[in-house]
Structures are given as C-alpha cells and as structure tokens.
Amino acid sequence: HLFEALLGTVAAHHPTLARTADALAALDALAALAEVAHRRGYVRPAITRAPTLTIRAGRHPVVEAVAGGGFVPNDTRLDPETEQLLVITGPNMGGKSTYLRQVALITLLAQTGSFVPAAEAEIGLVDRIFTRVGASDNLVGGESTFMVEMRETANILSELTPRSLVVLDEIGRGTSTFDGISIAWAVAEHLHDALERPRTLFATHYHELTALGAEKPRVRNLSVAVAEWKGEIVFLRQIVPGPAPRSYGVEVARLAGVPEPVVARARALLAGLETGQGPVGRGPEPAAAQLSLFSADEERIRRELAGIDPERLTPLEALAVLARLVEMARG
Ligand SMILES: Nc1ncnc2c1ncn2[C@@H]1O[C@H](COP(=O)(O)OP(=O)(O)OP(=O)(O)O)[C@@H](O)[C@H]1O
Ligand SMILES: [Mg+2]
Known part of the structure; x- marks a missing residue:
C-alpha cells in the first residue's frame, strides 16, 4: 500500500523528473567532453560553410590515449577543387587506418560541438560521414565478408552529397587481386568524377591505384613514412606526400612472429x-597466369608501343598495329 502511494507521488512528478534527468545527462556529456578537451589539449575547431577540411597536427583521440606521449600528429587538407580524393598507401602497421579514422572522428567531434584533438582545425560542414572500414560478415543474415563490403560500398556510392565525407579503408581487399584492384580503381574514379565531389580518404594496398594521381586532377597521393635501419623497418607514422615505395608485408609478418x-x-x-x-x-x-598480365606481357606491349612512331604511320598501318596490340593484351 505504501509502495503504491509512493509510485503515485512519483508519477505525478514524472514530467519534471524526466526533464531533470535529460538536463543532467546533457550536462554529464558536456562535462566529459570538456574534461577530455582540457586534459588532452584539444582545440576549438572552426566550423565553416566552405566545402573544405583543414586539420593541422590532428590526432586519433583513442590511439593517442593508449599511446601515451608517442602519438605522431598529422595534417589533413581536403578541397573539392584541388585535393578532393586522397589515396593513402604505406606498409602494414604504418598507420593508414588510424589516419583515416582520426579525420572522421575529428569531423564528428567538431560537429557534435566538442573541441578536437589537433593544433588547429577548420571543418567545412559535413552532412554525411560514410565509412567502409574493417572486415565484418553477416553469416546469419546470409552475407559473406565481401558481400557486406560491396553492399556498404554500393550504399555510399548511391547516397553521395556535395557535403559528404567518405572514408574507405582497403576497398576490394576481400576478393582476388585483380578483381579487387579493378573494383577499387573504379570506385575511386567514380568518387573523383562524381558531380558531388565528396571529400574522400582512400587507403589501399594496391599500389596500382597511385597511378590515379597522375591521371585525375583532384587525386593526391599520400603515404605513411617508414625508415629501414639495419634491415629492420621503423614505423615513423608520418603522413608524407607521394606514393609509398612498397608494402613491407613480409617484414611485418616476421615482426608478428610468423x-x-x-x-x-x-x-x-x-x-x-x-x-x-x-x-x-x-x-x-x-x-603464373595472373602474373603474365601485369609483367611479361605488359612489358612486351610497352616495348611494342615505345617502338611506334605515330607521325609516320598511315591510318591503315595504325589499325594493324592496334589489332596486334589488342591481340597481345588478350593473350
Ligand atoms: N600517428 C600515430 N602515432 C603513433 N602510433 C600510431 C599512429 N598511427 C598508428 N599508430 C599505431 O600503429 C598501429 C597500426 O596502425 P594502423 O592500423 O592504422 O596501420 P595500417 O597502415 O592501417 O596497417 P594495415 O595496412 O595492416 O591495415 C596502431 O594500432 C597504432 O598503435
Ligand atoms: Mg589498416
């Protein structure tokens, strides 16, 4: 009986109690953001209407917390006019995924009203952050790892807006090399050519993709630096301009204890x-069959091409040369 009376009293005050709880929750969240910002030296980001994104000495909020003082900050610049799509290559364990996520997290934090882990940040308002990272499957739902990856990619490509931020980590990794490269290439090309010009970060192990930097005006190659010292690799975690020299996968396998x-x-x-x-x-x-396409045959075709003098070719000869090249390419 007493309990029921108590319930009745509380129920009468329900709206006030709910509002108080809401206010306390908001206060708690804001206080937590403020405390982290203060303790870890975050800065107030500028939010602008420009469709650009500039971060100076950005950090990953979680990796930084775990790494203690050893985190290496990195800059980011995205601009739909000039540096719209960043292709990031570099060795395994280099820091590609960390870099991608830190940019997404800084953007997200800025837009939730938080300070951000950087020396300076100017975030052009974003209306969507699309991410395709990690490998997950949905076996119960009837979808393999690759199927999930492609479904997420499809979703991104069909929902782009001019204010989107797109973060793609190793697209195409889940299938055979050539299929993977082809898909990654086509996806990158589509993102670059799309009228929306979404700001995009694209990490990949397919070195072939760095050729996009020469082909597409708004693609920039970046890589994570490593040093070799007495036959060992040293991860510098610094993002530098230009493509990575190679992958170091075997060295990393050795480090991991293979x-x-x-x-x-x-x-x-x-x-x-x-x-x-x-x-x-x-x-x-x-x-062996796969190899021939990218090495020996490619070399033969390259030599054939290099030997041609277009100035001296009649249209008929040109056709004959073309037919021969196509035949070579098809093996
Ligand atoms: N800027 C950084 N400063 C310090 N440590 C870092 C930094 N970036 C990454 N690391 C460390 O390196 C580890 C590997 O980073 P990350 O997973 O981003 O590499 P990756 O290039 O994506 O490798 P993979 O090609 O194997 O996916 C992280 O777990 C983190 O501990
Ligand atoms: Mg990675």
Whole structure:
C-alpha cells in the first residue's frame, strides 16, 4: 500500500523528473567532453560553410590515449577543387587506418560541438560521414565478408552529397587481386568524377591505384613514412606526400612472429613475383597466369608501343598495329 502511494507521488512528478534527468545527462556529456578537451589539449575547431577540411597536427583521440606521449600528429587538407580524393598507401602497421579514422572522428567531434584533438582545425560542414572500414560478415543474415563490403560500398556510392565525407579503408581487399584492384580503381574514379565531389580518404594496398594521381586532377597521393635501419623497418607514422615505395608485408609478418622458414619462403616467392618470373620451384601454379598480365606481357606491349612512331604511320598501318596490340593484351 505504501509502495503504491509512493509510485503515485512519483508519477505525478514524472514530467519534471524526466526533464531533470535529460538536463543532467546533457550536462554529464558536456562535462566529459570538456574534461577530455582540457586534459588532452584539444582545440576549438572552426566550423565553416566552405566545402573544405583543414586539420593541422590532428590526432586519433583513442590511439593517442593508449599511446601515451608517442602519438605522431598529422595534417589533413581536403578541397573539392584541388585535393578532393586522397589515396593513402604505406606498409602494414604504418598507420593508414588510424589516419583515416582520426579525420572522421575529428569531423564528428567538431560537429557534435566538442573541441578536437589537433593544433588547429577548420571543418567545412559535413552532412554525411560514410565509412567502409574493417572486415565484418553477416553469416546469419546470409552475407559473406565481401558481400557486406560491396553492399556498404554500393550504399555510399548511391547516397553521395556535395557535403559528404567518405572514408574507405582497403576497398576490394576481400576478393582476388585483380578483381579487387579493378573494383577499387573504379570506385575511386567514380568518387573523383562524381558531380558531388565528396571529400574522400582512400587507403589501399594496391599500389596500382597511385597511378590515379597522375591521371585525375583532384587525386593526391599520400603515404605513411617508414625508415629501414639495419634491415629492420621503423614505423615513423608520418603522413608524407607521394606514393609509398612498397608494402613491407613480409617484414611485418616476421615482426608478428610468423615462423622464419615461412617468412623466407614468402620472401623468395615475392622476389619471383616482382621480377615477373612467377614463383619458382614448388610455387603455386595458378599465380603464373595472373602474373603474365601485369609483367611479361605488359612489358612486351610497352616495348611494342615505345617502338611506334605515330607521325609516320598511315591510318591503315595504325589499325594493324592496334589489332596486334589488342591481340597481345588478350593473350
Ligand atoms: N600517428 C600515430 N602515432 C603513433 N602510433 C600510431 C599512429 N598511427 C598508428 N599508430 C599505431 O600503429 C598501429 C597500426 O596502425 P594502423 O592500423 O592504422 O596501420 P595500417 O597502415 O592501417 O596497417 P594495415 O595496412 O595492416 O591495415 C596502431 O594500432 C597504432 O598503435
Ligand atoms: Mg589498416
């Protein structure tokens, strides 16, 4: 009986209590943001109407907290007129994913009204942050890893706006190399050519994609720097202009504790692949067919092309040359 009376009294005050709880929750969230901002040296971002994004010495709020004082800050500049799509390459463990996410998080924090982990930030208002990161599947829902990846990509490509921020981490990784490169390339091209000109960060291991930098006016190549020291790689975590020299995947596998014979075998296979000879000895057969397209045949076509003098070719000869090149390309 007493309990019911109590409930009745509380119920009568329900609207006031709910409003108080709301206010306290908001206050709690704001106080937490303020405390973190104060403790970790965040700055007040400028929010502008320009469709650009400028971050000086930005940091990843969580990785920074875990890394203590060792976090390396990086700059970001996005501008739909000039630097619309950043292609980021670099070794495994270099810091590509961290960089992508820090840009998305700083943007998100700024727009929630928080200070941001950077020395300075000017955020052109964003109406969507699209991300395609990590590998997840939905087995129960009947979708494989690659299916999920492509469905998310499809969603991004069809929902673009001029104020979108797009963050793509290793698109196309979930399938065979050539399919993957082709999809990644086409997606990057589409994002660049789209009328919306969404600001885009695009991390990839497909070195081929860095060629987009020369082909497309608003694509910029960036990479995460590493140093080699006495045969070991040292991660510098600094974002620098230009494409990465190579992937260092085998070195990172060794660092991770993959047994030495496996690492040595991988290194030998890699050397074979890189010289276009295909894996020697006990190497897997099918790779050879893939290789020819990117190495030996490509080289033959390149030589053929280099030997042509367009000034001296009659239209008929040109057609014959073209037919021969196409035949070569098709193998
Ligand atoms: N700017 C940075 N300063 C200090 N440490 C960093 C920085 N960026 C990344 N790291 C550290 O390096 C680790 C690897 O970073 P990240 O996952 O971003 O690499 P990645 O280039 O995406 O590698 P992968 O190609 O394997 O996906 C992080 O877990 C973090 O500890
Ligand atoms: Mg990564």
